[in-house]
Amino acid sequence: MLQIDAWKRITIWLTLLVGLTLAMPNAFYTRVETYNDAMQAIELGADTTENRDAASVWPDFLPSGLVNLGLDLRGGAHLLAEVQLDDVYAARMDSLWPDVRDVLRPERATVGTIRLQPSEPGTLRVRISEEAGMARALELVRGLAQPVVTLTGVGAQDLDVSGDGNDIIVQLSEEEKRATDERTMQQSLEIIRRRIDEVGTREPTIQRQGADRILIQVPGIGSAAELKEIIGTTAQLTFQPVIGRTSDENDAPGIGNELLPSMDEEGIFYILEQAPVVTGEELVDAQPSFDQNGRPAVNFRFNPSGARAFGDYTAQNIGNPFAIVLDEEVISAPTIQSHIPGGSGIITGNFTVEESTNLAVLLRAGALPAELSFLEERTIGPELGQDSIDAGKIATIIAFVGVLIFMALSYGLFGLFANVALILNIAMIFGLLSLVGATLTLPGIAGIVLTVGMAVDANVLVFERIREELKTAKGPARAIELGYEKALSAIIDANITTFITAVILYVMGSGPVRGFAITLGFGILTSVFTAIFVTRLLIVIWFERRRPKQIEV
Template structure:
């Protein structure tokens, strides 16, 4: 294990140096990197929205809009096809998913079915999906009545097509804003995720994304006064529409569309040369120019309306034919609103309305504070871990710290290369990895000391220490890797960032422990030829202990069961302090522009603005406050925007809005299910792995210990009333991985001792295994605890509940590995515990008769 060929040495150091090289750009500003030669790596980690500010918006396509549009199109198509076929009809109407028409002459029903067969003809469902979809089915409930019904498959096809089109339109709109590296991607079957880092005006983004931007040019109906149409009934083929003025101005508009926005090829915000007012100049394609020219020729002197999303922008008079295919839209525009309208028109109309169902906005000030808090906690955590390792292991601690430095550099390098987004929980993942990374070195060093105590030479102790620790390190880290994988696939946003960082950290930790640390140790042994294994300056646990853990197992079981029952009782009665991720609603973090925050003043302002169901509390330092607003309704997810605007407007004069999160009830329900499934999936995956690697009793023991950890952690969250949100779920899943990491390490020693001491009673063997691993368990827990403590004290209020859960989890995970996981093996009879049982098993194995 300690021999390295020249090529292996070159390979190890090449990987380490590449890691340092690709991590280095993150230490410099972009201006410095621009001056460096092009052949040097320049790629930096992308900062998440919580670190640089920006907006995260989840949009949902309105399926009812699509159904309504499809019914209107089908109705118009039926009218046109029957007229072309000269077939008389009546009662053409549509509602829900059904369009029906009655054929006057029953002798023409077959001809009508033939004329309308295009409505029920299958349509291609796409190149990659294959096959076709029938959008409508036809039935004849009574003679002469034809009923067309939209199919579920047809609706799904329309939704999928509209979603793809919407993603293109949204992408064009976001890019038109000039933002850097926006993310627009599909999420699920009917949603679009939009992330725009560094955006200073999230409201403007929502306004631009929320508008359907269906532009039409239609004639104003002058056949009757508009007020008469409002009081009575509009003429057939006309509709009353209103402008966006205050108060709105009504117009009687002909339903016939002259030209639509689909015929626009360009739109720009300009100024009217006569009035110097902001206007939007547009240009049609050839088809649109022809139709617009014909309409203006035939209607000189009449009014025509420019309509955007069923609202009249302006209704100018046609003074002369407009034949050039260009024109301008005037109204009460500001330069920005004119530019926004031009952006919408250039990007094109959305096929259906998009509703904001989740919004998370972070101001740049809070992002900068988070970066500073993350840096400080990482530095302090690093210093504590480095100092502890040197104090515990002396010179070997310095080797472990060199490996730790390379480990962190490789994590940063990998995250930079793959373009991963670094979030605040991601920084927490790096700090946590630093605490857990030394676990591999602790395992190796403790094993080296153990081999030396057993009489091996220094060289043999090092060789066997690395060799025998390999399987344990792999087993323990794979369990944590399973939890990280579940976090990634079922999590979202910052939770995924934490999962990626944790997974990368596990892989780099295994590499550095078995290559770099081993190479450094081998080189030191070759050059120095030491006579003894280096010692540290202190020991937390004596070299040899004989604590009778199994003697108190029943008492510990009883206490643990009572605590679990109490936790379940508290969950049922008091309940968790759910965050908006699970309850829906709005969270706003504000900072007073001067002085300390006045909670009473904030409540009064919100109440005066008509914002109900609010909770206001201090947050972080004395100038910060956190506002929670309950979900507006159970149905209108888009209504939350108006409430948020009221709240922000009422506070804007004296408070800076640092963070806004809005989660609709639909999303909150889905997140709750995803959290439950995530925990169950992680436990299931780890159960299978432990079962395959060990025996079924080990798998049951690990799950019992894990359930104990989760239950007690939930009880801790109920007692402390820390906020329970997605980051807390991430903490619980990490606790699962950490606890099982510890459990598997002990189980690995139990398995080894089962082979070494075949006749030792199980209780005695478990005590031996626990005592042999006590030093490692204690050392790992302390290093992880130190890293988390720096995060808790310096990482900021945003991740405090996350880190507090982790701190408790480290303690309870260590406890359960020793006092729960190991004794469970006795309960399930992994090996007979009495001399009589051992004799009976020995006879059965040799097929001897029992006397």
């Protein structure tokens, strides 16, 4: 009557073994973390003696997944950044000037001369000399407008074009501004995430707050200043035509041009056309390397459209200089010696190896579409994190010991079986967290503490049902069997509703709420497994060996 098939027993023991094996690295946290860092460095090319020695502290055949500690447990950096969306509008209008000029040039007989006028950021003002040609000019410029690519902006155009005397005024439409804001925020989030991932930090929290702000929390990083160095640089790379150079920073570059300093030559400034030939957005790869003189440099490669534009420009401007500009500084201004058709090249300058590596990381991750202003920055020290861990440990131990004592006093030997299952349950929770690389936070510890209390709930239902069946059933074996059968529906119903709650918290919540939901959801899965299968298996093994005529629960 009270039997479990051999294949079921093997499956239960194998599941427990896998869970305990996955959880084991957390018992040697510092050693395994050192091993993981060393292996990552070796994979990235730093195959040094120090890294190989560090990698030898943990066997390769054992799992090395760890439960990542959140910002509140490990310490780290917290930033709240505001994206300067107006900068995107201004850059968009600056890049539109060559298109407006080119579309009006064939109609000079009608519109007269075409001149770019000073205007406020986010507005393009172009003056024509023949006011009678304004209608034709507006028609041509409006032809540059494109449909807004959003569901809410269907039918709208991205440009508002109007006339004011002899001036053509071009601005982004309100629908396009909303679409641009959304694209800019999504791009900023993705680029920040890629930059942080490039340097190997663990489980950062990067999420949008409000219309134009981004919350960034990175555990394990030294300071907020260090985090700002990783993400604060826009890494805007452009290739721009050179008009001239000067040593006077007060020289007027002229409308449509800009004056930028040289990175290598102190006191030298370059006059460049504002509209770039190619931008860093068209880069597909950037790697640190060395130039022909053995100095650190960065190799780059464009996508097909960037390669075509770069190749056409170099073919048409052999003998002319062009500037490589990074974040409004001219890295170098080489003279074009020949046509460069392949869409690849090299950036040289007075770099150190570390600087060339960092530049390659920034370029590979992509340029931030707009500047970030940091409104709030905090560094959470590891001491505070350790205090949180200690407090969490104390809470968990008190809850754990209290439940163990209660079960042992209430249900005797059966309570001890439930206690063994509870210990295995906690280990399996850590095994699952390690398997998925989840982050443990203080709310996550609260979820584990709650699971400790809930984990014995299923056993309580079963044991109370067995007590009832002992009064009517024929023998202890039948009582145990009926106890599990009749309590099963109540156990499943109760845990399914709680699991649905955990899923909703995970989907709708963010940050610490998700951490709580993950540990709660995993705890429900493991507690149901240990209560229905593990505890029952322990009771069956005991019953098969002792064959008692009577049992007390």
